[in-house]
Amino acid sequence: MTQPLPASTPRVTGDPGTRGATGSPPAQGPGGQKRTRRRRRGLTGSRAPWWFLLPALSIYVFVVIVPSLRGSVLAFTDWNGLTPDWNWVGFENFARIWETEIARDAVVRTVVIAVAVTVVQNGIGLLLALGVNTRIKSRNLLRVFLFAPAVLTPLVVAYLWRNLLAPTGAVNALLDAVGLDSWQRAWLGDSDTAMWMIVGIVVWQFAGYSMVIFLAGLQGIPEEIYEAAELDGARSVRRFFSIELPLLAPAVTINLMLSIIGGIKLFDQVYATTGGGPANSTETLSTLIYRYAFNSGQFSFAIAMAVVLTILVSVFAFAQYAVLRRGERRAS
Amino acid sequence: MRRYTARTFGLELVMLATTLVVAFPLYILVNLSVRSRSSTQSILTPTTDPTFENYRTAWEDAGLGRALLNSTFVTVLSVAIVVVFGSLAAYTLARVTRAWSKVTFVVVMVGLLLPFQLGMLPLYSTIRDLGLLGSLWSLVLFYAGLQMPFAIFLYTGFMRALPSDYEEAAMLDGCSPIRAFGQVVFPLLRAITGTVIILNAVFIWNDFLTPLLYLSGTETATMPLAVSTFVAQYSSNFNVVFAGLLIGMVPVLVVYFAMQRHIIKGFSGGLKA
Numbered sequence: 001m002t003q004p005l006p007a008s009t010p011r012v013t014g015d016p017g018t019r020g021a022t023g024s025p026p027a028q029g030p031g032g033q034k035r036t037r038r039r040r041r042g043l044t045g046s047r048a049p050w051w052f053l054l055p056a057l058s059i060y061v062f063v064v065i066v067p068s069l070r071g072s073v074l075a076f077t078d079w080n081g082l083t084p085d086w087n088w089v090g091f092e093n094f095a096r097i098w099e100t101e102i103a104r105d106a107v108v109r110t111v112v113i114a115v116a117v118t119v120v121q122n123g124i125g126l127l128l129a130l131g132v133n134t135r136i137k138s139r140n141l142l143r144v145f146l147f148a149p150a151v152l153t154p155l156v157v158a159y160l161w162r163n164l165l166a167p168t169g170a171v172n173a174l175l176d177a178v179g180l181d182s183w184q185r186a187w188l189g190d191s192d193t194a195m196w197m198i199v200g201i202v203v204w205q206f207a208g209y210s211m212v213i214f215l216a217g218l219q220g221i222p223e224e225i226y227e228a229a230e231l232d233g234a235r236s237v238r239r240f241f242s243i244e245l246p247l248l249a250p251a252v253t254i255n256l257m258l259s260i261i262g263g264i265k266l267f268d269q270v271y272a273t274t275g276g277g278p279a280n281s282t283e284t285l286s287t288l289i290y291r292y293a294f295n296s297g298q299f300s301f302a303i304a305m306a307v308v309l310t311i312l313v314s315v316f317a318f319a320q321y322a323v324l325r326r327g328e329r330r331a332s
Numbered sequence: 333m334r335r336y337t338a339r340t341f342g343l344e345l346v347m348l349a350t351t352l353v354v355a356f357p358l359y360i361l362v363n364l365s366v367r368s369r370s371s372t373q374s375i376l377t378p379t380t381d382p383t384f385e386n387y388r389t390a391w392e393d394a395g396l397g398r399a400l401l402n403s404t405f406v407t408v409l410s411v412a413i414v415v416v417f418g419s420l421a422a423y424t425l426a427r428v429t430r431a432w433s434k435v436t437f438v439v440v441m442v443g444l445l446l447p448f449q450l451g452m453l454p455l456y457s458t459i460r461d462l463g464l465l466g467s468l469w470s471l472v473l474f475y476a477g478l479q480m481p482f483a484i485f486l487y488t489g490f491m492r493a494l495p496s497d498y499e500e501a502a503m504l505d506g507c508s509p510i511r512a513f514g515q516v517v518f519p520l521l522r523a524i525t526g527t528v529i530i531l532n533a534v535f536i537w538n539d540f541l542t543p544l545l546y547l548s549g550t551e552t553a554t555m556p557l558a559v560s561t562f563v564a565q566y567s568s569n570f571n572v573v574f575a576g577l578l579i580g581m582v583p584v585l586v587v588y589f590a591m592q593r594h595i596i597k598g599f600s601g602g603l604k605a
Contacts, residue, residue, distance in 0.1 A: 047499065048427040049509050053436060056421035056480050059413070063477020064443045067451025067458070074454060081457055128350070135336050136344040144592045145351055151588045151595065153538040155556045156580045159563050160361055163570055170360040173375045204354070209599065216600035265447055268540045272560070286449060290541070293453050306449040313447050 074300055075307045081299030093304035106283045107308060113199055113284060114263030114316070121203045121259050122252075125210025130240070132211065133218045143215065150209040154202075158272035161201045162188060165273075188273050191281035198269050198282060206262070210255050217251030218244060253324040260316050264309060285309045365574035386575035390562065396579050399558035406468050406554060407536045410475035414483045414532055417476070419521055422487030423513055427496065437488065443481030456545055466550035471543060475536045483528045490524040491517075530591075530598035537584065555580055 075093055079086035097103040128146055132139045149157065164170045165187040172184040187197050221244065229239050267286035270276060276283040276291065283291075285305055293302040360375065366382035373379065391397065425437045455474070464470040498520070502512040518525075540556040547557055559580045566572045588595055 047496075047503055047509055047512070048424040050424060050428075050432070052424040052509075052513070053421045056417040056484065057436070057440075059417065059473065059477040060440065060443060060480040063455065063474055064446060064448075064451060064481070065439070067455035068446050070454035071450045071452075081453060128347075131343060131347045131350075134343060135340050136347060137336075138344060138348060142347055142351055143596065144589075146354060147592075147596055147599075148585070148588060149354070150599070151534050151538075151584055152581055153540070153556050153559070153584065155538075155540040156559055156577050159559065159573070160357055160577055163573065164357055164360060170357075170375045177374075177376060204357070208354075212596055212600045261447075265449065268556075271540070271544075272563075286541075289449055289452070290544075293456075294545075299453055299457075303450075303453050306447070306452065310447055310450045314445060317445060 071303050071306060075304040077300050079300040079303075080297055081293065082297070086300070089300075093301050094308075096301060097304060097308060102280050102283060103288060103305065105280070106285055106288045106305075107312075109195065109283065110264055110266070110285045110309070111312065113195065113266060114260050116196075116199045117202050117206075117263040117266075118256055118259040120199065121207050122210050122255050124203065124207040125255065126214050126248075128207065128211040129214035129218055130244070133215055143212070146208040147212050148208065149205045150212075152205065154205060154268040155272050157205050158201055158269040161197070161204070162273045165197055189278055191278045194274050194278060194282050198266075198273060201269050201273065202263070202266070206259065210259065213251050213255050213258075214248060217248045221247050249324065253320070256320055256324070257317060260320065261313055264312050264316065285312075361574050361578055364571055365578050367571055369569060369571050386572045387579065389572050390576035390579055393565070394558055394562035394576050394579075395553065396555070396558055396562075396576070399553045399555045400583065402468055402552060403537055403555040406471045406475070407533050409472045410479070410536050411529055411532045413472070413476040414479045415525055415528055418480055418483030418528065419487045419518060419525070420513065421480075422484045422491055423517060425484065426488045426491035426494075437484075440481050440484050443478075444485060448478055452545070459546060465546055466552055467546075468552060470546045471554070474542055474546070475532075475539075479532050479535070483532065486524055486528055487521065490521060494520060526594060527598040530595050534584075534595075555583075 074086070076088060076090060077086040078089050078092075097107070132142050132146070136142075166172075167184075167186045167189070171187065175181060175183050185193065188194050225243055225247075226239070229243055234242065265286055266284050267290070270282050270284055270287045271290075274282045276287050285308065289302045289305050289309070292298045292305070363379055364375065365386055366384065367373070367379040368381070368383050368385065371379070371381075421440075425433055425440075459465060459470045459474075464473075494517075499512045499516050502516045503509070507516070538556065540560070543554045543557040544560075547553055553561065559576060562576050563573055566576070
């Protein structure tokens with residue numbers, strides 16, 4: 001299996017800063033030969049002109065940097081999104097998030113959903129990967145089918161599940177057929193279960209994605225290590241904890257990062273299944289941002305929530321990076 | 333070394349059963365989409381008298397044909413911009429080791445972390461003031477900018493590991509930088525370009541929130557937006573909704589099964605060590 005990227009690549013995702021600060025290892029190379037060549041290049045004019053950056057950078061700055069900076073500023077104003085004028089209000093919007101029960105609950109719920117999705121999706125994904133990475137004959141077929149949901153449109157998947165989980169839907173019909181009719185309920189209409197159903201929908205769709213990344217990690221483990229373990233008499237459980245899990249550290253990093261950030265940004269699945277209900281019990285930060293901005297025109301309040309979302313993403317990304325980086329280093 | 337034993341067979345059965353459980357919703361989807369609304373059969377049993385009436389209703393009422401074209405237009409154009417401009421920028425970032433290059437790289441990588449929600453509303457107001465709401469070009473612009481950091485990240489990592497001998501030879505022969513890039517470097521990037529195309533195309537095709545902001549309330553719709561309008565319209569008719577959802581899934585599934593090897597490799601290879 002050929003891997004196009006240098007081995008350190010996934011570790012960079014969470015902390016681009018370090019990579020930039022420590023420079024670019026491959027380009028520096030060993031010894032002075034390359035260095036002289038580069039100096040010569042400097043004299044004859046750089047091979048890679050700076051203006052190669054212009055098209056990409058101007059689009060990126062227009063779409064990402066400028067709006068993000070404006071967002072960070074406008075969160076401290078009373079901007080209504082329609083008129084160009086606004087006044088500073090300091091931390092008032094953030095105080096309001098704290099005081100507004102719906103918003104405060106949504107912050108907590110967003111974290112709970114992201115953590116739940118991450119744990120369950122990666123747990124199942126890892127089990128699937130271990131199952132597929134064996135001598136079973138159907139392994140290629142299973143890989144293709146188990147990954148398939150991950151390429152589907154999340155919105156379409158969520159609409160499908162909304163119907164399956166409806167009071168007269170297939171899930172209740174199935175429970176009835178196996179004699180568990182007392183378990184039947186309006187899964188998405190009940191504030192005790194609705195949020196967990198949404199977690200389940202995300203996991204159903206993306207467990208195969210986690211599996212594929214774990215699988216790529218497992219397939220990178222040399223056969224000799226397994227053979228040595230077998231000679232030493234290591235059973236499968238021991239083999240998993242002593243060999244596979246430590247060597248999977250890069251795959252774990254990238255998987256956790258993807259699912260936690262995806263979980264924090266969750267929108268489509270909520271929009272399609274419950275719209276935030278019942279009784280606001282499934283509102284997430286993303287759905288509330290949309291609702292406050294477009295249903296009640298409170299732009300600056302919505303932007304303040306987006307700032308909270310950004311902080312959550314950064315905190316999780318850096319925390320995960322720090323913890324897992326240590327784990328990876330110990331493993332290697 | 334590891335042989336096919338009775339335990340392997342047991343595992344095989346367990347895995348197949350798991351896959352069937354995962355596939356159950358898709359069975360229901362297909363099963364109900366070919367069933368007439370008046371049928372009294374149980375949801376779980378295979379439809380005995382399949383009909384394609386639901387598909388006709390869905391296709392005609394949801395404007396899915398038009399949405400399909402729109403989604404294709406947006407996806408192809410955005411991905412093309414990301415690939416061409418992203419690889420071009422990454423080339424300079426990978427080859428130039430001066431301070432400005434490193435700083436630029438960090439600024440671009442910040443975009444990997446920033447959730448688009450932060451700039452979503454300010455950008456929305458800009459797009460609105462420019463009169464671009466309802467235009468597919470607003471989506472193309474947005475996706476091109478949003479996905480640029482990830483493409484540059486993948487390309488830069490790949491190019492740093494790529495020896496510069498070929499392009500140097502080309503330039504010694506009098507090739508201009510742009511020609512050396514287009515004719516010598518870019519073809520060497522095939523593997524990573526595949527990854528960039530796949531990951532971006534899947535994301536852009538499936539995105540819903542952006543078209544919801546920029547296109548809703550207008551005549552123009554992408555596939556997810558058209559499906560959402562259609563589902564709201566037919567919410568009480570399961571069978572037609574399922575036919576519509578299935579039509580929405582088919583293009584993605586066809587491409588997936590035709591190119592599954594490359595797609596799975598793109599998803600795991602591009603992100604994995």
